[in-house]
Amino acid sequence: MAFPTETFYGLAAAALDPASVKRIFALKGRPDSKPLLVLVDSVAMAETVADVTESAQALMKRYWPGALTLVLAARAIVPSDVTAGTGTLGVRVSSHPIAHGLVKTLGQPVTAPSANPSGLEPPTTADAVVAYFAGSLDLVLDGGPTAGGAPSTVLDMTVHPPMIIRQGAVVVA
Secondary structure (H helix, E strand, O other), rough: EEEEEEOEEEEEOOOOOOOHHHHHHHHOOOOOOOEEEEEEHHHHHHHHHHHHHHHHHHHHHOOOOOOOOEEEOOOOOHHHHOOOOOOOOEEEEOOOHHHHHHHHHHHHOEEOEEEOOOOOOOOOOOHHHHHHHHHOOOOOOOOOOOOOOOOOOEEEEEEEOEEEEEEOOOOOO
């Protein structure tokens, strides 16, 4: 399914279900070597899928909910397709009420790559999602236009010092 986030529309599937994850990769035409980030509804949910360090907790407290994705060591329950075999997992809590509500209602992490075929512009409207994937999605939650702009900032917490993989909407200070 597709849903709005604080920046773009994303593609949601149950992140712990390998078949659903494979469907996201196929739908996007995404290389298997590129991991998926997941949305969680809380630090507690993040701890079920990743090793949350004290320094990661401090960043979560300061920047979540919001557009900061933290890359952490993945727990064994996370399918290797989600991590692209890296053993790491990008997690974040969305500040968008629909995205956050979706994760909370499901009660488990959901995938959240942008709702576009790989290499194309990420969509900011439900109509743009439908144009990309006409008939291929089970559901599109239309939450109106999203803000667009910069995607989430991705910060790798598995290295010391932490390394910015992608500078995005959040400037980590």
